Each structure stands twice: as structure tokens, then as C-alpha cells.
Amino acid sequence: MILLLQYTLLFASVLLLVALGGCFSEHSGVINIGLEGIMVFGALGGALVMRVLSPTTNAFVVILSCVCASMLTGMVYSLLLAVAAINFKADQTLVGTAMNLLGTAAATVIVKAINTATNPDNPSATIAYVDIRKAFLIWPGKEFSWLTLLTVVLLVVSIVLLYKTKFGLRLMACGEHPQAAASVGINVFKMRYAGVLISGLLGGLGGLVYITAGVSEWKFENGVAGFGFLALAVMIFGGWKPQRIALAALLFGFFRALSNVYTGFPFLTRLNLPSTVYNMLPYIISLVVLVIFSKNSAAPKAEGIPYDKGSR
Amino acid sequence: MEKNKTSFLKKPAVQTLLASLICILLGLLVGFVVLLLINPAGAWNAMKTIMLNFWTFNSTRGQLKNLGNTLVKTAPLLMCSLSVLFAYKVGLFNIGAAGQYVAGVGMSLFFAIGMKAPWWLCVIMATLAGALLGAISGFLKATRNVNEVISCIMLNWISLYLVNMLLAPYMDINMSETWSLKKNFPAAVLPTLGFDKLLNNHQYITLAVPLSVVIAVCIWVLLTKTKMGFELRATGLNKNAARYCGMRDRFNIVLTMAIAGGLAGMGASMYYLTDMIKWPMAVTAVPAMGFNGIAAAFLGGLHPIGAIFSSFFIQHITDGGSFMEKIYPAEIAGLISAVIIYMCAFVLFFKQQMNKDRRSGKKGGKAS
Known part of the structure; x- marks a missing residue:
């Protein structure tokens, strides 16, 4: 049971971070389908730092440098969008x-190149971080991560930033009616840049949390297995509102965690369902959720439409 | 002369071709830079290998064999790219070609091995499976306003796991993949119709290669010369206007996705029923074929005939990537096609630049 809680919190953190990223981007008026790629790059940044640092490094330094690296790579990558x-x-x-x-x-190319450069007999795209990953755990042996706490902090920051500051309200105005926002002197281009970069920052961090969630190595040729898209479903389910996104992330995280730990529950193993069913579950649930919640979508009105000063 | 040149550059077809060539050049450039960064010494050779593919082989035999291999894989890629571009013409982004392709794999192999069905039945079932999956996305889009991109991604993963489950009983345990069709179920292998003779009795060339080209032409005719194609495109351009004109906009969306899905599903059967490839045990990633289809569709200027050439090109560099020296990861080819898709997003901008300047001098040159 405690295992299920651990994994639920971990996967919920990932989904929450990435969905919040999508939320900022879409509120500024840019649809960010590329969250998956941003996650991969954030994960890559964090994993490379973990690879370089020695396992004896102070835990705080490890966390700080990995978090900064993943945020930075995520942000740089989001510049493409x-x-x-x-x-x-x-x-x-x-x-x-x-x-x-x-x-x-x-x-994949970067990791393979690095791996073959250090050892020509190792052409894999895997980065291992068995020992250094322990720095993220609050208690040794339990999968409660400091990053989950960081996620909660970032959730609060996001809510305040989006609803209580001038910046957040301006950002949302750019996603609803950019021309109106521009008419009162808001720089729509800058605001949209801010939205996308914040989504890169959060998405990159989400990637780091994902690859440290209970595993101690990552095969980069697999990407992040559709998690960026699950996060988008979470965002839609959460109605583009951070508080509701948090609840949605918990629900989705639960179903994702179930596929990791269902064997620990006698009544679930007795159902004798193949493990594939549990693997499919998060995707099926999100499809069902989309079917129910997309009709009256509260999406920002101007999302996906390039800003054109001339159109009114 | 100057005037002639200007009007030549203003032709939409020429501009599309130019824009695609720009995308390819930039993609190759990025690939080359990455190769240089990994190891400058062999970078130029590696780049040549990617671009030459089968020509790197010395004997005619080797060349024909590898050209044939590329062609066999081009057929499913072309079908996937047709699937993507068909949906795109109707305003839908079919990122689900990958999942529809997987559904096609599952059905064609299930009917070939599990049901011992003849090849034509396998092809039909694969097409139907893809069409069904596409229709689900289309139905959700039309009736429940579910973004087709997200529903397609979810269906990609769902179909991947379902196919893993469906094909699990038909594995050759020694090889950890599905049974060889040629050895055990020859009735399910696509007939060659003599096309293999053209390439030195190639082992895997079947009617699939010419058939895919014929289908590309059919799609072009369907889109541009028929009432149905007109209605579909009108729905894509403006759903409300189409409805006002008495077209069934919702039905058209479902129909489009069903056709698009059918194309991808059929593409899968064109590849897996040649026996060149088998479905391995417990696959964890959606095959890249459907995603490469997106690259091919946009690189071909979203034109079915263009897709024939762009599909061949994408497959050509992908296969070329696998012949590089082992210090260079074969995924470079994937990286190049991803950069090409990214660049395709700028095509509109390139074209604007080409149309903007009156004298086709400074700015046009800069854009190209």
C-alpha cells in the first residue's frame, strides 16, 4: 500500500509539473504538443549531470545541480517552439x-555518442545513476522524493503567479485576446515567449522527476513513453486551472502507479488480468476523460492562433 | 529573362519543391554538424553513406539488393505519409498513423498465422483495423470535440499493447518474434507478380511496391477530381461553411480519419506480409514508421505524388544511416528527418518570402 502511495506521488508530480508547463504555454496562447520532447531533454540534462557528479557529493548539491540542469535544458529546447x-x-x-x-x-544520438566515446564497446543509449539517485530520497529506502516537495512548492508558486500577479493576468490575457492585450500596452510576443519558456522549465524538471521515479537507469531510445501527452490530457481534464490540474494529476498518477505495483495487491492479482491491461490503463482512462470533458472545453480562446497585430 | 525567372519562382509547384529542398538541405546540414561533433575524422564519409545508401556497395548485386530493401520499406512509409497528408488536407493532424499502422500489423499477422488466411484477406483485415482506429479518433473529434492529436497518441499506445497481447501466442520462441510467414504460412505472403525479376529476383519485392504508388495516384485523384474529395477539403477549410452548404461535416471528419487509418493499416500489411520483418515479443515503443510518415507527408509538400519521392528519400537516408561506421549512432537519420519536419513548419514563411519581394533578388536568395 505504501508502495502504491510512493509511486502515485511520484508519477503525479511528473504529470503535475508537465501539465502546469502546458498550462502556462497555453494560457499565453501557444499550444505545446512538444512537451514530450521537452521532457526528454530535461531528463537528458539531469541524467548527464548525475553521470558526471561523484556519488559522494552532498545531496543538496546533487539535487540543486540536477534540477537546474534539467530546467535549463528544457527551457533551451522549448526555444525551438x-x-x-x-x-x-x-x-x-x-x-x-x-x-x-x-x-x-x-x-539517443547524444547519449550513444557519449557512451561510445568513453567505452567503445558500449553503444547503448542508457545512462545509469544507481547510487547518486539516492540523493533525491527523503528517507533512504523509501521512494519519497524531495522533488515531490519541490513540485508542491512550484504548484503554489504557479497559482500565485498566474492569478495574483500582474504578469500572470497579462499572460492569460494574451491567450484569450492578444489584440486586446496589445491595445493596453502588453507586449504579446514577450508574454508568449515567457509562457513557452516557463513550460520548458517545468517540462524539463518533469522529465528529471520521471527518470528518477523508482528506476536507476534510463534508456533514452524509449523517450518518455507518451507521458508528455498524458500530461496534456491531465491539463485538459484540469480545465487549464492549476488547482484542478493537481487533482487530475493525482488521479492519473494513481492509475500509472498501479501498473508498477499491482502485483502487491492480492485482489488485483486474483483478477488474473495480463500486465498489459495495467500498462494500457492510464491511456484508456485519459481517453475516457477526454471524451467526457472536451465538449465544454475551457481552453484559452486564442491558443494555437499565431498573433497577428493587424487582425482584430 | 529576368521577368521569366520571376514568374517561374512564383509558381506554387516550384515554390513547394524549392521549400522542400531547403528543408532537406537544412536537415542534412544539422546532421552533418552533429556527425562532425561526434568525430570529425569520418564525418564526411558517414554523411556520404547516409546520402548514398545502396550506392555505397561495390557490386551491382549488392546495390540491387539494398535498393530493393529500401523500396520494400518505402511502400509502407508512403502509405503512412498518404494517411497523414490525406487527413491534413481535411484539416486533421493524423499523428495516429503510427497506431493505425500497429493495428494493421496486428491484424495482418493474426490472420496470417492465427487464422491461416490468404494474403488478400490479411490485407483487407489490416486495412479495416486501421480504419476502425482512425474512425474512433474521427468520431471523438466530430461528436465530443476531443483534440485528434491527443486521442491519436492515446490510441497509439493502446493499440501497441493490444497488438502485443494479440500476437503473444504466435511467437517463435527461439527467435522471440512472430513465425516466419514464408516458411510456415506461404499463402499469406504477398504475391510478387514478377516484380521481383526487375531487381535480380529480390527476395522481398512484391506487388506492394507498385501498388502503393498506384494508391498514391488514386488518393490524388480522389482529393482533387471527385465530389467526395471536394467536400472533404471544404470541410477541412471551414467546417461551418461546409455544413451551411449542405455537406455532412461530422460524417466527413469520421470518413476522413477512417480512410487515413485504412491507408496506414494497409501499409503495415504491405510490409509485414513480405516476411522481411516480424513482430518481436513485448514491444515497448511505437514503431517509427508512422512518425516518419509525417516527415514524408510534409516534405512532399502535402501532395500525394510528392509523397512518393519524399517517402523514398526519407527511407533512403534512414537505411543509409544503418550502414554508417559504428562510432556514429544510426539514429542520426531519425534526427535528420525530425529536423526536416521542424523545418517544414517554416515552409509557409519561406513561401511568403518568395512571394514578397518583387524583384526576386535579395530576399528570395536569402530564403533559399
Whole structure:
């Protein structure tokens, strides 16, 4: 039972972070389908730092450097979306898809290149971080991560930032009616850049949390297995509101965790369902949720539409 | 002369071709830079290997064999790219081609091995499975306003796990993959119709390769020359206007996704029923074929005939990537196609630039 709680919290943190990222981006008016790729890059940044640091490093230093690295790589990667979607008015779905494909391909190439450079007999795309990962755990042996606490803090910060500050309200105005926002002197381009970069920051961190969630190595050729898209479903389910996104993330995290630990529950093993069913569960649930909640969608009105000063 | 040149550059077809070439150039450039970063010494050779693919082999035999291999894989890629572009013409982004392709794999192998069905039945079932999966996305989009991109991604993973489950009983335990069709179920292997003779009796060339080209032409005719194609495109351009004109907009969305899904599903059967590839045990990642289809569709300027060439090109560099020296990861080819898709997002901008300047001088040159 405690195992289920551990994994639920971990996966919920991942989904919450990434969905919050999507939330910022979409409130500024840019659809971020590329969250999956951003996660991969954030994970790559964090994993590379973990690979470099020695296992005896102070836990606080490990956490700080990994978190900063993943946020930074996520943010830099999200610039690809920002430049294309904001400056060049490109099709945001297409750019996002390209970013997802590029994320996995580029991360695989980078990790393989590093691995073969250090040891020519190791052409794998796997980074292992068995010992150093322990720095993230609050109690040794239990999968409660400091990153979960950080996620809660970031949730509170997001709520305050989005609803209680001038910046947040301006950001949301740009996603609802950019021309109106521009007419009162808000720089729509800057705001959209801010939205996308924040989503890169949160998405990158989400990637780090995901690859440290109960595993001690990561195969980068697998990307992040559709988690970026699950996060988008969480965001839609949460109605683009951080508080509700948090609840949605908990629900989704629970179902994802179930596929990891269902064997520990006698009544579930007695059902004798193949493990594939549990693997499918999060995706099926999110599809069902989308079916129920998409009809009266509260999406920002101007999302996905490139900002054109001239149109009113 | 100057005037002629200007009008030549203003032709939409020329601009599309130019834009695609720009995308390819930039993609290859990025790939080359990455190769240089990994190991500058062999980078140029590796790049040549990617671009030459089968021409790197010395004997005609080797060349024909590898050209054939590329062609066999081009057929399913072309089908996937047709699937993506068909949906895109109707305003839908079919990122689910990958999942529909997987459904097609599952059905064709299930009917070939489990039901011992003849090849044509396997192809039909694969097409139907893909169509069903596509129709689900289309139905959810039309009736419940579910973003087709997200529903497609979810269905990709669901179909991957379902197919794993469906094909689990038909594995050759020694090889950890599905049974070889040629050895055990020859009735399910696609007929060659003599096309294998063209390439030195190639082992895997079947009617699939020419058939995929024929289907590309059919899709072009369907989209541009028929009433149905017109209605579908009208629905894509403006759903409300289409409805006002008496077109069944919701039905059209479902129909589009069903056709798109059917194309991807059929593509899978065109590849897996050649026996060149088998489904391994417990696959954990959705096959790249459907995603490469997106690259091919956009690179081909979203035109069915263009897709024939772009599919071949994408498959060509992907296969070329696998012949590189082992210090270079084969995924570079995937990276190049991802950069190409990214660049395709700028095509609109390139075209604007080409149309903007009156003298086709400074700015046009900069954009190309």
C-alpha cells in the first residue's frame, strides 16, 4: 500500500509539473504538443549531470545541480517552439510533433555518442545513476522524493503567479485576446515567449522527476513513453486551472502507479488480468476523460492562433 | 529573362519543391554538424553513406539488393505519409498513423498465422483495423470535440499493447518474434507478380511496391477530381461553411480519419506480409514508421505524388544511416528527418518570402 502511495506521488508530480508547463504555454496562447520532447531533454540534462557528479557529493548539491540542469535544458529546447510559433507563425502542432521526434532522436544520438566515446564497446543509449539517485530520497529506502516537495512548492508558486500577479493576468490575457492585450500596452510576443519558456522549465524538471521515479537507469531510445501527452490530457481534464490540474494529476498518477505495483495487491492479482491491461490503463482512462470533458472545453480562446497585430 | 525567372519562382509547384529542398538541405546540414561533433575524422564519409545508401556497395548485386530493401520499406512509409497528408488536407493532424499502422500489423499477422488466411484477406483485415482506429479518433473529434492529436497518441499506445497481447501466442520462441510467414504460412505472403525479376529476383519485392504508388495516384485523384474529395477539403477549410452548404461535416471528419487509418493499416500489411520483418515479443515503443510518415507527408509538400519521392528519400537516408561506421549512432537519420519536419513548419514563411519581394533578388536568395 505504501508502495502504491510512493509511486502515485511520484508519477503525479511528473504529470503535475508537465501539465502546469502546458498550462502556462497555453494560457499565453501557444499550444505545446512538444512537451514530450521537452521532457526528454530535461531528463537528458539531469541524467548527464548525475553521470558526471561523484556519488559522494552532498545531496543538496546533487539535487540543486540536477534540477537546474534539467530546467535549463528544457527551457533551451522549448526555444525551438517559441521561435517557430511566435516569430515565424508556424503550425504549432507540426512544430510540437517535430520536437517530440527530435527530442528522442537527438537524446539517443547524444547519449550513444557519449557512451561510445568513453567505452567503445558500449553503444547503448542508457545512462545509469544507481547510487547518486539516492540523493533525491527523503528517507533512504523509501521512494519519497524531495522533488515531490519541490513540485508542491512550484504548484503554489504557479497559482500565485498566474492569478495574483500582474504578469500572470497579462499572460492569460494574451491567450484569450492578444489584440486586446496589445491595445493596453502588453507586449504579446514577450508574454508568449515567457509562457513557452516557463513550460520548458517545468517540462524539463518533469522529465528529471520521471527518470528518477523508482528506476536507476534510463534508456533514452524509449523517450518518455507518451507521458508528455498524458500530461496534456491531465491539463485538459484540469480545465487549464492549476488547482484542478493537481487533482487530475493525482488521479492519473494513481492509475500509472498501479501498473508498477499491482502485483502487491492480492485482489488485483486474483483478477488474473495480463500486465498489459495495467500498462494500457492510464491511456484508456485519459481517453475516457477526454471524451467526457472536451465538449465544454475551457481552453484559452486564442491558443494555437499565431498573433497577428493587424487582425482584430 | 529576368521577368521569366520571376514568374517561374512564383509558381506554387516550384515554390513547394524549392521549400522542400531547403528543408532537406537544412536537415542534412544539422546532421552533418552533429556527425562532425561526434568525430570529425569520418564525418564526411558517414554523411556520404547516409546520402548514398545502396550506392555505397561495390557490386551491382549488392546495390540491387539494398535498393530493393529500401523500396520494400518505402511502400509502407508512403502509405503512412498518404494517411497523414490525406487527413491534413481535411484539416486533421493524423499523428495516429503510427497506431493505425500497429493495428494493421496486428491484424495482418493474426490472420496470417492465427487464422491461416490468404494474403488478400490479411490485407483487407489490416486495412479495416486501421480504419476502425482512425474512425474512433474521427468520431471523438466530430461528436465530443476531443483534440485528434491527443486521442491519436492515446490510441497509439493502446493499440501497441493490444497488438502485443494479440500476437503473444504466435511467437517463435527461439527467435522471440512472430513465425516466419514464408516458411510456415506461404499463402499469406504477398504475391510478387514478377516484380521481383526487375531487381535480380529480390527476395522481398512484391506487388506492394507498385501498388502503393498506384494508391498514391488514386488518393490524388480522389482529393482533387471527385465530389467526395471536394467536400472533404471544404470541410477541412471551414467546417461551418461546409455544413451551411449542405455537406455532412461530422460524417466527413469520421470518413476522413477512417480512410487515413485504412491507408496506414494497409501499409503495415504491405510490409509485414513480405516476411522481411516480424513482430518481436513485448514491444515497448511505437514503431517509427508512422512518425516518419509525417516527415514524408510534409516534405512532399502535402501532395500525394510528392509523397512518393519524399517517402523514398526519407527511407533512403534512414537505411543509409544503418550502414554508417559504428562510432556514429544510426539514429542520426531519425534526427535528420525530425529536423526536416521542424523545418517544414517554416515552409509557409519561406513561401511568403518568395512571394514578397518583387524583384526576386535579395530576399528570395536569402530564403533559399
